Amino acid sequence: MTTENIRTYDVIVIGAGPVGENVADRTTAAGLSTVVVESELAGGECSYWACEPSKALLRPALFRADAAHIPGLASAVAGPLDVDAVLAHRDRMSAHWKDDGQVEWIKSAGIDLLRGHGRLAGERQVTVETPDGDAVRLRARHAVAVCTGSRAALPPLPRIEELRPWTNREATSAHQAPERLVIVGAGVVGVEMATAWQALGSSVTLLAREDVLLPRMEPFAGELVTERLREAGADVRFGVSVTDAKRADGAGEVRIRLSDGSELTADEILFATGRAPRSTDIGLDSVGLTPGDWLTVDDSLTVTAVPGEWLYAVGDVNRRALFTHQGKYQARVAGAVIAARARGEQLDTGRWAPHSSTADIEAVPGVVFTDPTVASVGLTARDAERLGRDVEVVDYEIGHLAGAVQYRPDYRGRARILIDRDRQVVVGATFVGPGVEELVHSATVALTGEVPVERLWHAVPAFPTISEVWLRLLETRSNS
Missing domain, CATH: 3.50.50.60 (FAD/NAD(P)-binding domain)
Known part of the structure; x- marks a missing residue:
């Protein structure tokens, strides 16, 4: 009634x-x-199928990656992750979907x-x-x-519903690691879930239609993430897309045909191809x-x-x-x-x-929790060129910092800021490397507050921290 x-x-x-x-x-x-x-x-989505569960899956993987490179800790983290414990932590962070x-x-x-x-x-x-x-x-x-x-926006593949594909929801709530996981998409969801499930024991193949991961960010971000994913055992392929996919007998493995003519077989397929x-x-x-x-x-x-x-x-x-x-x-x-x-x-x-x-619109910070981490706010160099903005590009290798070496002796990372030549303020910043997520707010404050570059010299970073990259970027600019 x-x-x-x-x-x-x-x-x-x-x-x-x-x-x-x-x-x-x-x-x-x-x-x-x-x-x-x-x-x-x-x-909502963030609490149960996005931000909270995805970071719960990623944190153990990233912590182990850091610890494995610190003297005295490498042997302690040499074994595989306790998958059941990680998934139980994910469940708690998602409030058990209640x-x-x-x-x-x-x-x-x-x-x-x-x-x-x-x-x-x-x-x-x-x-x-x-x-x-x-x-x-x-x-x-x-x-x-x-x-x-x-x-999640799914591609227009024939009979895609019969595949029972993963989206971000299935990828962040799965209760076991698939033996073989194919991920379609080079954006944030794709690279984060590749990082998480590879660390949890899946054999991951990541398919990118573009020629770089994280195509909306500075190219070096995607290059460094690709390098580490491949070192971890993931198969990263560029310039390919899925032309057809079928699940055997409606419940078995997924057989996938790619645009380059090759074929893949997987237990699950995740489409991370955008939002609607x-x-x-x-x-x-x-x-x-x-x-x-x-x-x-x-x-x-x-x-x-x-x-x-x-x-x-x-x-x-x-x-x-x-x-x-x-x-x-x-x-x-x-x-x-x-x-x-x-x-x-x-x-x-x-x-x-x-x-x-x-x-x-003007100062949107974002963090991609991969190994290495990517953090950015404002324009990229490509954005500035497209908009006709006259900017100075300043780069610095974060691994040269004492604070970075303390964080991880073999630290690999890079920082870039864009300075508007007319207004002499920072209009974009990108940091790639372990621990850089905590740099993005300082960059956001610099952008939003339109802090003059000359004034930034008086924001003294503590030593030895990764934040010292701000000083090194300004010195690099002065010496160029």
Whole structure:
């Protein structure tokens, strides 16, 4: 039996991942009644199938790689990883795929949680199909925020569903290491999962359509990651794609044909070939938008194609920056915008204002947790050339630092900064090497704060640390 009831809130949020939770937290803190609608697990993709479980799989592999090169520790880590222990740690970090803790937090913040599939149903209206078949109709006095995120995009191979392929979800939640794993895709998910599962005992073949891994980053990043993957035993192939794949008898091994005419056989195949918006079945057509599209927003995170300044798209679904941390940043901005408009205030839209999302375009930090680690923010040299920006490129070998040698005697890594010649500020930075993930925030501060290069000389790094690379980069520039 289906019943219908109507509930009215100031704000409706569709999606209870990190982004939706942060929007709801900000609007609730501003005194606006808020409900968040979730069809899966509160906490979203990051908590259960992406950030948390993937790093839980990777940390033991990376720690062992470092320890194996430190005098006095190499013999202690010479054996294989305890796969069961690593997977058990992954399960704990993923809360065993139960969202009790997230639900408790949502309720403690004064936010209502409604489980079910939410769909827009016209201006400021959302219909929720609950798990028990009821239809709940929601009305928003002020705003509806779409925070539905993204999903793995699969290639258009014939009968791909019969393959039962892995996406990031299966790759981060698998309960045993496949003997043979083929990974299709040269981006972050592909290289991270190649690093993790190779270390956990799988024989990994990584297929890249491009001629380098991590093609959106500085080329040396992909080159160093390739070198280490191959040293670890992975088969990395460039310039190839999958033309056909079949799973024997519907449940057996996967037979794969490649564009170069060669064939592979695997137990599992992971497609890490990009992301698509979760917007196919959320009622976009009811407000004049096309189902399945990315949602275009302005710097206030307001959907530009819908009049009335009531519909917001925050996080992956707007395609500005597909990172959890950037989505949460957008959520803080969107929450401030919704609250200001609800109070009838004039928005402060200045570049550094709380009502303007700019860091998701100008200074997006990212870390790839491979061996070696890759961390970057801002432009690459290729980006600068494409945009016609006049930049000075400064490189330094991180392994020359005393702090790096202390970290790992055979340290291999490289740093690059881009300096805008006209403004004399850093506009891009890339670091590759063990431990460099902790360098990226200093670079982000330099970019966001537009710190003059001459002023950076007075930010003195402690010795001996890898952070000393900042001083060496400036010295390299002065001596060139």
